[in-house]
Amino acid sequence: MSKIPKKAEQRFAKALPVFQKVLEDARRRDVNEADTVTIVTDMLAELFGFDKYAEVTGEYAIRKTFCDLAIKFDDKVKLLIEVKAVGLNLKDNHLRQAVSYGVSEGIQWVVLTNGIDWEVYALKFEKPVSYSLLCKFNILEMNARSTEHKSLLLLLSREGLLKNLIREYQNRASVLNKFTVAAILQSDAVTSLVRREIRRMNPDMRIETEEVEELIRTEVLKRDLVEGEAAKKALAQVKRASDRTLRKRPKKEAAAPQEEPLTELVL
Numbered sequence: 001m002s003k004i005p006k007k008a009e010q011r012f013a014k015a016l017p018v019f020q021k022v023l024e025d026a027r028r029r030d031v032n033e034a035d036t037v038t039i040v041t042d043m044l045a046e047l048f049g050f051d052k053y054a055e056v057t058g059e060y061a062i063r064k065t066f067c068d069l070a071i072k073f074d075d076k077v078k079l080l081i082e083v084k085a086v087g088l089n090l091k092d093n094h095l096r097q098a099v100s101y102g103v104s105e106g107i108q109w110v111v112l113t114n115g116i117d118w119e120v121y122a123l124k125f126e127k128p129v130s131y132s133l134l135c136k137f138n139i140l141e142m143n144a145r146s147t148e149h150k151s152l153l154l155l156l157s158r159e160g161l162l163k164n165l166i167r168e169y170q171n172r173a174s175v176l177n178k179f180t181v182a183a184i185l186q187s188d189a190v191t192s193l194v195r196r197e198i199r200r201m202n203p204d205m206r207i208e209t210e211e212v213e214e215l216i217r218t219e220v221l222k223r224d225l226v227e228g229e230a231a232k233k234a235l236a237q238v239k240r241a242s243d244r245t246l247r248k249r250p251k252k253e254a255a256a257p258q259e260e261p262l263t264e265l266v267l
Helices: 006-029 033-046 092-105 147-155 158-162 165-175 178-185 188-201 209-220 229-248
Strands: 056-062 065-073 076-083 109-113 117-124 130-138
Touching: 006 033, 006 147, 033 056, 033 065, 033 076, 056 076, 065 092, 065 158, 076 092, 092 109, 092 117, 130 147, 130 165, 147 158, 147 165, 158 165, 188 209
Parallel strands: 076 109
Antiparallel strands: 056 065, 065 076, 109 117, 117 130
């Protein structure tokens, strides 16, 4: 993650404790959605660093309806924010509403929040349009001294959006996740390595690569990591990367025998 600018770090340290108290009081009083929008607008200015008058737009019109808030730079919307009352739990129907706004406007980044819980979604404009949770955090659980927490705040901050850190975070999350790691564990490189190590422990033992693949898939990994759409996409992603590597290798190296020394295998 990028280094946190000193100005942003100072702002987080000053504003986070203030809004934690404000939000706790608002939840206790069970304030309505309109009042929650007011609090979130102040948070965007004082915590996240946006110009409340030039960069934060309220009641952003989208096809005969309105999204609660939008962040704009140079008259271009960068982020849509749908706000629910502070006492409400964020639900799927709230998410569908927020995503529909992003789809209608062709805006990739959408935030759903009740002031306390913040969920950031990335839209992918393909057929059909898809979306995924990029990150989420609870303001009341955050600590201004925590690097992890400050990094999450930075994603939605003015500094972060100007540097497109949210895109950087998405790219990192797309490869550093449990499904990708599970797919790598099922790859030819890893199964060959496991087979070789087992043979080293017992040179007389006959074991096929397919046996290792089956063991990893059914006994080592959890079922949700090898089944479903996310698992399929991760497998395809790892295979594409492997194919690209093979295409770039010199022919002599590509034709090397599978039982190469362990020291020459780079994962």
